[in-house]
Amino acid sequence: MENIELSKILIFGGTGYIGKFMVKASVSSGHKTCVYARPITPQSSPSKIQIHQEFQAMGVAIVEGELDEHDKLVSLLHQVDVVISTLPYPQVLAQLKIIDAMKVSGNIKRFIPSDFGIEEDRVSPLPPFQAFLDKKREVRRAVEAAGIPYTFVAANCCGAYFVNILLRPHEQPRDITVYGDGKAKGNCFFATLFLS
Ligand SMILES: NC(=O)c1ccc[n+]([C@@H]2O[C@H](COP(=O)([O-])OP(=O)(O)OC[C@H]3O[C@@H](n4cnc5c(N)ncnc54)[C@H](OP(=O)(O)O)[C@@H]3O)[C@@H](O)[C@H]2O)c1
Known part of the structure; x- marks a missing residue:
């Protein structure tokens, strides 16, 4: 071989x-x-x-x-x-x-x-x-x-990872604003969240 x-x-x-x-x-x-x-x-x-x-x-x-x-x-x-x-x-x-x-x-x-x-x-x-x-x-x-050969990787976002970081379920309750009417479908929902 x-x-x-x-x-x-x-x-x-x-x-x-x-x-x-x-x-x-x-x-x-x-x-x-x-x-x-x-x-x-x-x-x-x-x-x-x-x-x-x-x-x-x-x-x-x-x-x-x-x-x-x-x-x-x-x-x-x-x-x-x-x-x-x-x-x-x-x-x-x-x-x-x-x-x-x-x-x-x-x-x-x-x-x-x-x-x-x-x-x-x-x-x-x-x-x-x-x-x-x-x-x-x-x-x-x-x-x-x-001029360096490259590969740019778009893997999309792992929901579980961002829920854990952004929502921090282990911490005190936080106020969360969800933009829109909440009915929009998407798999990148974290980008629409704003934590105050
Ligand atoms: N698709 C997704 O859902 C997703 C999820 C998470 C991350 N990501 C992406 O993956 C990439 C890596 O993120 P990650 O969360 O894996 O990173 P991370 O675990 O926070 O950090 C990676 C490593 O960077 C080094 N580092 C940290 N601070 C540094 C500093 N001040 N100077 C030099 N080195 C430092 C540390 O290594 P040493 O201590 O050994 O130097 C650390 O282990 C990012 O681009 C992120 O956006 C994507």
Whole structure:
């Protein structure tokens, strides 16, 4: 049988909610997998230490660093083929640092930025969510301008995840405004909610 060398995959945000699925899928598909993660410190949570141990046991290489360590990023990028980012919302624009490093390394065959929600180039939600999507669009445009091959993933939104975050059933009762007459059908209902 022909021996095909699989892509080496680098994942940013791999220890997070979506990232853990990506890391496990990458490893189980046979890819050499590396996670770029912020360093473990004495203040790190037990769960963070546990996920590092779990990854190491799976054969994942963990490189500890910050997103503004440009030279370290460039050096690491030279060792991989594909870059996946699952960084969270507050760090969406920090991906511009990854893009800058990929422009310098010049070898990345595919970049998958942190999307995994609705298709931001095709929707116009209410202003707070629009502002979030504007940042994701800025990253998309930077990827295109850099000429890096890319895949933008629109997975739509997992209702259970957002119900838990937005409605916080475990916290005190909160007032919720549902726009419209409440009869509109849709599977992206959270965008119509505004929590006061
Ligand atoms: N479709 C859906 O329903 C859905 C649901 C959830 C998320 N998403 C999308 O998936 C993407 C990832 O979200 P997530 O909830 O999985 O992210 P997350 O778990 O909140 O964070 C992912 C990782 O980012 C790193 N990180 C956090 N703060 C950082 C900082 N200040 N600087 C550098 N790294 C930092 C952490 O890794 P280290 O501590 O190891 O550095 C963390 O484990 C987002 O684009 C989000 O919109 C979609």
